[in-house]
Amino acid sequence: MADQRPAVSVRSVNCPNCGAATAVRTFGHAVNVVCMSCRSILDAKDPGVTILQKYRDAVPREPLIPLGSRGTLPGETIQREVVGFQVREIIVDHIPYQWREYLLFNPYHGFRYLTEYAGHWNVVSTLRSLPDGDHLPGNSGTRGFDGQQFAHFQTATAKTVFVLGEFPWQVRVGDTVTAVDYVAPPRMLSAEVTSGQEVTWSLGQYTPGAEIWKGLGLPGSAPNPEGVFADQPSPYVTVTRRMWRNAAWLLAAATLLWIFHLASARSRQVFTQAFRYDPRQIQDASLVTPLFEIDGRQSAVRVETQTDLDNQWIGVGYALVNDGTGQSFEFAREVSFYAGVEDGESWTEGSRSDSVTLPTIPPGRYFLRIEPEGERIGKPVEYRVNVIEDVATSLWYLITVLLVMVPPIVTSIRASGFESRRWAESDHGSAGSSDEDADDADDDGEDGDDD
Amino acid sequence: MSSRTANCPNCGAPLTYRWSSSVQTVCEHCRSVVVRTDVDLKKVGVVADLPLEGSPIQLFTEGHYRDKNFIVAGRILYQFEQGTWNEWHIVLDGGIDGWLSDAQNEFAISFPVAMAKLPSEEQAALGKSFTWNETRFTVVSRTLAHYAGVEGELPFEYWDKEDVTFIDLRSDRSDFATLDYSDDAPALYIGTAVEFEELRLRNLRRFEGW
Amino acid sequence: MMTRIYLLYGLLALGFMGTAQYRGWRLSSLNEAHIVPKSVRDNPGSYRPVYGGFRHFTGGK
Numbered sequence: 001m002a003d004q005r006p007a008v009s010v011r012s013v014n015c016p017n018c019g020a021a022t023a024v025r026t027f028g029h030a031v032n033v034v035c036m037s038c039r040s041i042l043d044a045k046d047p048g049v050t051i052l053q054k055y056r057d058a059v060p061r062e063p064l065i066p067l068g069s070r071g072t073l074p075g076e077t078i079q080r081e082v083v084g085f086q087v088r089e090i091i092v093d094h095i096p097y098q099w100r101e102y103l104l105f106n107p108y109h110g111f112r113y114l115t116e117y118a119g120h121w122n123v124v125s126t127l128r129s130l131p132d133g134d135h136l137p138g139n140s141g142t143r144g145f146d147g148q149q150f151a152h153f154q155t156a157t158a159k160t161v162f163v164l165g166e167f168p169w170q171v172r173v174g175d176t177v178t179a180v181d182y183v184a185p186p187r188m189l190s191a192e193v194t195s196g197q198e199v200t201w202s203l204g205q206y207t208p209g210a211e212i213w214k215g216l217g218l219p220g221s222a223p224n225p226e227g228v229f230a231d232q233p234s235p236y237v238t239v240t241r242r243m244w245r246n247a248a249w250l251l252a253a254a255t256l257l258w259i260f261h262l263a264s265a266r267s268r269q270v271f272t273q274a275f276r277y278d279p280r281q282i283q284d285a286s287l288v289t290p291l292f293e294i295d296g297r298q299s300a301v302r303v304e305t306q307t308d309l310d311n312q313w314i315g316v317g318y319a320l321v322n323d324g325t326g327q328s329f330e331f332a333r334e335v336s337f338y339a340g341v342e343d344g345e346s347w348t349e350g351s352r353s354d355s356v357t358l359p360t361i362p363p364g365r366y367f368l369r370i371e372p373e374g375e376r377i378g379k380p381v382e383y384r385v386n387v388i389e390d391v392a393t394s395l396w397y398l399i400t401v402l403l404v405m406v407p408p409i410v411t412s413i414r415a416s417g418f419e420s421r422r423w424a425e426s427d428h429g430s431a432g433s434s435d436e437d438a439d440d441a442d443d444d445g446e447d448g449d450d451d
Numbered sequence: 452m453s454s455r456t457a458n459c460p461n462c463g464a465p466l467t468y469r470w471s472s473s474v475q476t477v478c479e480h481c482r483s484v485v486v487r488t489d490v491d492l493k494k495v496g497v498v499a500d501l502p503l504e505g506s507p508i509q510l511f512t513e514g515h516y517r518d519k520n521f522i523v524a525g526r527i528l529y530q531f532e533q534g535t536w537n538e539w540h541i542v543l544d545g546g547i548d549g550w551l552s553d554a555q556n557e558f559a560i561s562f563p564v565a566m567a568k569l570p571s572e573e574q575a576a577l578g579k580s581f582t583w584n585e586t587r588f589t590v591v592s593r594t595l596a597h598y599a600g601v602e603g604e605l606p607f608e609y610w611d612k613e614d615v616t617f618i619d620l621r622s623d624r625s626d627f628a629t630l631d632y633s634d635d636a637p638a639l640y641i642g643t644a645v646e647f648e649e650l651r652l653r654n655l656r657r658f659e660g661w
Numbered sequence: 662m663m664t665r666i667y668l669l670y671g672l673l674a675l676g677f678m679g680t681a682q683y684r685g686w687r688l689s690s691l692n693e694a695h696i697v698p699k700s701v702r703d704n705p706g707s708y709r710p711v712y713g714g715f716r717h718f719t720g721g722k
Contacts, residue, residue, distance in 0.1 A: 008455045008468065009489040012478070021482040024475065033484065048486045055474045058495040068454060068469025083453040083470060084499060105453070107658045108507045109647050110556030126557065128644035129625045135589040136578035163499045166453055166471050168555035169533035171499040196577050198592035242664040250671035254678060261682040300685035326696035359687035395688065400678040407667050 013048035015040060024052060031056045059164065064223070065102050065114070067165050071216030073104065073112060073123050074207055080104035080112060082216075084165035090156035090179070103167055111168060114212065115204065119225035120232060121212055122188060122204035130201060137180035137191040137199070139427070145203070150182035150189040153230050153426045158192070181230060185422075188231035206231045228421040236415035243408040250404045258397035265392030270294055271368070274384040277314060279374035286371040291323055294363050294389045301361040303368075304386040306353040309337040312378045313350075317371035320387075322364045329358055335383075357391060454660070459485055471500040506537045506553045507647075507655045510603045514551070515651040516560050519544045523551065525603030529617075531596040540605050548606045550640060551650075552629075558650065559627040561642030569637045575618045575630055583641060588620035588628045 013022050015035030022042060025032045031053045033042040042049050063085040070081045084103035089096050099117035113124040131145035142149045158179040163171045177192040186206035193199045206229065209222025225232075271292040277285050294301060305316055313336030320329040336350040370385065423429060455468040464480035472495050474487045512523040525540035536554035543549055549562045566583055575581075580589045595614045618630040621644070631638040680686075 008457050008487055010457045010460060010466070010485050010487050012460045013484040013486055014461070021478075022484050024484055036482070047488075048484070051474055051486045051488065051490075051492065052484075054492040055490075055495065058492055058497075066469070067473065081453065086499075106556075107505055107661050108556075108655065128557070128621070128627075128646075130589060130591070130621050130623045132623060134578070135580065135591075162496050164470075164472065164496060165500060166502045167499040168502055169499075170501065173497045193577075197594070199577060200591070239663055243667055246664055246668050246671065250668075250675065253675055257675065257679050257682065298684055300687060328696070329691050331691050357687055358691055359689070360685050390685075393682070393687070396678045396681040396686070400674050403674045404671050407670070411663075 011048055013042065013046065013052075015042065016046070026056065029056060029060065063100065063102065063164065064116070065212075065216065065218060069216050069218065071218075073114075074211040074215050075123070075205075076112075078106050078109045080106045080109075082165075084167045084171075085163070086160055086167070086171060087162040088158045089161045090158050092156065098161065103165070105166075113202070116209075117229065118227055119209060119223040120229035121207045121209050121222070122231065123207050123212075124190070124202050124204040127201040127203055131182075131189060135199070136193065137178075137182075139180075143182050143189060145189055148184045148187070150184045150187070152428070153181040153183045153188070155180045155427060183231045185231045186233040204231065206233060228418060228425070230422065230425065232422065234415060234418050234422075236411065236418055240408070240411050240415045243411045247404055247408045251401060254397060254400045254404065258394065261397075262392050262394075265299075266296070266390040267388055267392065268390060269386055269388050271387040272384065274382060275370070275372075276380060276382050277372040277374065278380040279314070279372075279376060279378035280380075284371075286369065289368040289370065289385070291365050291367050292387065293365055294361060294387075296363055296390055298360055298362045299390040300393065301358045302355055302386075302388045302391045303331075303333075303358065304353060304355045304388070305333055305335055305383055306386070307335050307337070307381055307383040309335060309350075309352050309381060310379065311338045311340075312336070312381065313374065314378070314381055314383070315373040316354075316383070317373070319369040320358065320361070320366055321369060322362070322366055324364050325362075327362070329361065331356060331358065357393070361389075455487070457485070457487075459483070461485075502534060502555070505556075505658075506539075507556075507658070508537070508539055508551070508553055508652065509654070509656040512539075512655055513653045514541070515649075516541075516543065516549075516645070519547075521549065521551075523603075525605040526601065527598060527605065528600040528602075529596040530599035531594050535599060540603065549642070556647070557644070558647060559642055559644045561627055561629060561640035564639050564641045566639050569630065569639055571637070572616050572618070572632055575620075581620070583628065583639070586622050586624070586626050586641075588622050588626065590618055591621050592619045593617075594619070 013033055014020065015022055015038060017035060017040050018038045020035055020037035022033050022035050025034055031049065033046070033049050033052065035042065044050070044053065065082055067082050067085060070079060072079055081104065082102050083105045086101045087098055088101065089098045099115055102114040104112045104114065111126070115122045115124055131143040131150070133143045137155070138152070139155045140152045142151050156179055157176050160171055160173050160175045163173060177194050180191045180193070182189040188204040189201065190204060191199055191201050209225070213222045271289065273289060275287065301320070303318060303320070307314065313334060315332060315334045317332045318330065321327070333354045333356060335352070335354045337348070337352045338350055339346065339348040368385065368387070374381065453471050455471070457466050457468070458464065459466050459478040459481060461483050462478060462481040464478055466476050466478055466485055468474070468476050468487060472490050474490050476485055477483070478485055508523060510523055510526065514521050521541040521543040523539045524542050527538045527540070529536050529538065534555070536552065539551040539553060541549045541551045541560070547562070549560055552559045552561070564583070570581060575590050575593070577590050577593060580587050582588070594617045596617055597612050597614045616632045618632070620628040620630070625644045627642050627644045629640045631640065
């Protein structure tokens, strides 16, 4: 039973004028055969030209990877030849999406498939073992295979719309299968079920077009990918993880710095004195305190005003004056406190004491000048003034935490955006089209590539 | 394999058409365009070409399975609606008969197994599972096929050419099984799917250009 | 690459934080008035317009 190569019949296409060789030029759909010597154009009725034109009518666009190309696929050492080409289509929400498949063959080592959609390539091989789970593929859930969990991406009816060359079984335009895809980027686990007769599982590996072009020695470059493909690996995964890990270290360091600051801030009271202010007195109630020392390094200083206000307000004007340099730090505070009972419920408003923090006060000997003010008709007020040096604050820690968190959060948002775009193409698309077929994201439904 | 050759009608130089239905090539010698006239252009784009009968295995090919060597003694060619496959009758060291199936370069080796209570054709539906020899097998294909040819030595006599159902099953571990419904009682073959490299085949068929 | 830049940015933020804590910075600023001459300082209790900057509160409960 030795096989024979099928016999092929040929005819040459020669210029009827001068008998010389010819060249084929194609403009759109029209095939022109031109004589190289005398430039005459061969008659369209020439049988050879007719064959070329009929072929052109049947094959409006040649596959991007020419049939007959030989080379090795990325990650393999076995040479294969492209022997078949198929365009298949699914319809989702009344929109057709087409993708292309190339069949690569080695007479000993068998077949591989290359699939291409919108510039995204997968190298696919059929599986000899079955994945976990129910053995007819479904519409949702996950499947375990080869130590990974693959999440359901899409179930659709795939129809062949164009086929060239040889396939292991006789593919015809109009053939349909139920195609089910599960993804664990960069891999895709697929099943094809033909009407109750056969289920075939295969595994695809996302591969950059450039690597395929290199392995097969193709001229030019692979088409640019558009959109996000089902099993396209996310470029954000590693970056996100690293950013958060760095953020953790930075936050730990910031926390240590903060704790150190809290522990080393002395919060030492350097002055305290009580005063009495009677607003009804006409003469000026300003006064100056005795000197006190603010020592150590430049720090924040808190000034507290503690009163016994009772349904009254006072304003206190302060100047913290450095006796040596004359530097004067001025600030005014208002303290008010009101309380009462209304409808059986007691209420309060305001506070009897006030506190303000003065930044960056240099060390030195200081006094306070105090100018109280109040309502003409107010009661006398007893108030105490405290000055505390080297007070701590958590403000800078909080600001730093915020600053540190922003970049990893932004990265996580971008990573999440990538995944949203991936899943928008699936059966489980963006919120709003849960179990219906995917919404139309990228408008790449039409026939993909031109030559 | 898929390319076709011819001689240039002008100058006699050898020509190649790069794939099965490629209609056009240019003679490297005389630069004329040479067109194929035997391609059915009504089928181009519509139907795939018949795959060339391309099993790399032939009679007396030798190989290796588990810890035994084997030699190919015979062959049955099966044909079904959309294609063909080969079942090679192999004989292993010690005289054991087995089958090496070659379906478009997917290989499996299996041996007949006596098993009580095998499912009927209807019971072995796609996706159904059965446990034999402590392995869970699931039906992955059901094919209606007939014998299209034989070669060499076979462990049984010739039979008729009517369509018969063959049901293939796989496990999650490369196990492989076939239910053969040629006779009244179904026959079971159990084995494993194997990669070409694992078989370490020698004396293979040669392909021009490979 | 991005992560390196981020680390640098984070370390700068830490440096900023440490300095701010150490030097007693706050978000608000005071009216740091002029230098008050010594003669005026030695005059306790009297209001001088030159002290300046003090805003009177009007009303308010």
